[in-house]
Amino acid sequence: MAGQENPETELADAADAAVADGAAEPERKIAELEDSWRRTAAELENLRKRCAKDVIRAREQERASVAVRWLPVLDNLERALEHAASNPDQIVEGVRAVHQQALTVLADLGxxxxxxxxxxxxxxxxxxxxxxxxxxxxxxxxxxxxxxxxxxxxxxxxxxxxxxxxxxxx
Amino acid sequence: MAGQENPETELADAADAAVADGAAEPERKIAELEDSWRRTAAELENLRKRCAKDVIRAREQERASVAVRWLPVLDNLERALEHAASNPDQIVEGVRAVHQQALTVLADLGxxxxxxxxxxxxxxxxxxxxxxxxxxxxxxxxxxxxxxxxxxxxxxxxxxxxxxxxxxxx
Known part of the structure; x- marks a missing residue:
């Protein structure tokens, strides 16, 4: 019942609290901003690492995707050579077809x-x-x-x- | 001379200034943090855009760098075919060399x-x-x-x- 006995003390307490609250407000704001900034900075750092990895992976994927298109050309070169043993006349025709195929691969690649x-x-x-x-x-x-x-x-x-x-x- | 006349007023002014300074401190801190955060966020956004572009450019560069390695293979195929007209026996040898060259390109690509x-x-x-x-x-x-x-x-x-x-x- 001590509080109720002295309204003046209660008021002073409330004023103190208000002042304390006023002081806590910017501090909380600062803490929040520091947290937000820190998280954004961490995101930036992660993105930087991920970006470097993405570029490397993009290169690898593109290298594989272009290389794989040449395998049929190689297969057909081998076929032309195999057939050349039994039928030498056919090789020119076969190689001409491989050549056309290679031109198509390049055109398809742009x-x-x-x-x-x-x-x-x-x-x-x-x-x-x-x-x-x-x-x-x-x-x-x-x-x-x-x-x-x-x-x-x-x-x-x-x-x-x-x-x-x-x-x-x- | 007004100030000097009343030391009590001067002291009160100084106290006010101290309070004002105390209030300005967190505000300045908040403004600084907001600025830092905003700049980091802008950097993040720029990096995001640059990263997407970097990946696209990496793909394009890799595609070109792989494609260009096949041009000598194509050139030699054409040479083999040209020689085939005047010397049909040589084509098998020529195509075999082209085939080896193509295998080397692939091996060099990994x-x-x-x-x-x-x-x-x-x-x-x-x-x-x-x-x-x-x-x-x-x-x-x-x-x-x-x-x-x-x-x-x-x-x-x-x-x-x-x-x-x-x-x-x-």
Whole structure:
């Protein structure tokens, strides 16, 4: 009954509590913020590690997925060689089919063979000049002859075509 | 001179300042924490976006880097076919060389051809049974014959070997 006896003391206690509460409020807020910040920082650290792993795994998966597409090409090369023993004439036909298959694999991967470069203006983005030729019948600065074909679409050239460039006669 | 005149007022002012300072301290701390948290959260978001892009770019780079390794195989196939026209006997030799080159590409990518499976115990992790054969000379449950070779090291089989499995005679 001590409390009830002195209302003034009770009021002072309440005021103290209010003050204490006022002090606890920012402290609680600080603790909460520190906790949130710490958790976000931990998430950031985890993501950093996971990201590095994801990149490595993506590479591995892509390497396997591209490599596996070449196995049928290899199988057919082997078949062509096996048949060559019993029927030598068939090998050219077989190898031609394998070659077509290999071109299809590359095109499916997004790297079609670039044909029809002969006669086009030399473009260092997709041509690599291996030599030049002087020919009255050719326009100087154009591709006279493709030595080795290029692969890949414009803007994503996997390998430029090796070409002989026509030059002006002197 | 007003301040100097009443030391009691000065003391009260100082006390007020101390209280105000005490109040500003947690507020400043809260603002700092909020700022730190916000920056870490923004970093997390940026990393999330960058990570997704990194994975996509890693795939693209890997696809290109694997595909480009096959171009010399293709070039040599074409050369073998070109020579075949003038010298048909050479094509077998040429294709055999291309085949070896293709095996080397796969091995370099981490997927060597798996040879020597014949006679080994059938293992679903690296063998795929395409048929069975009953043969008194063979141990039942072993590989009687490889129809199509497997590729890739233990634990990272790119393709299991297609095999004929020896079974017990009944």
């Amino acid at each position: 790297y079609p063979r670039r044909d029809d470069e002969t006669g086009k203006a030399f473009d260092p983005a997709r041509h690599e000049a291996v030599s030049t030729v002087t020919d009255e019948d050719l326009v100087p600065g154009t591709v006279a002859h493709v030595v080795r074909p290029g692969y890949g679409p414009d803007g994503e050239i996997l390998r430029p075509a090796s070409v002989v460039v026509a030059t002006r006669s002197e | 997927y060597p051809r798996r040879d020597d499976e014949t006679g080994k115990a059938f293992d679903p992790a690296r063998h795929e049974a395409v048929s069975t054969v009953t043969d008194e000379d063979l141990v039942p449950g072993t590989v009687a014959h490889v129809v199509r070779p497997g590729y890739g090291p233990d634990g990272e089989i790119l393709r299991p070997a297609s095999v004929v499995v020896a079974t017990r005679s009944e």
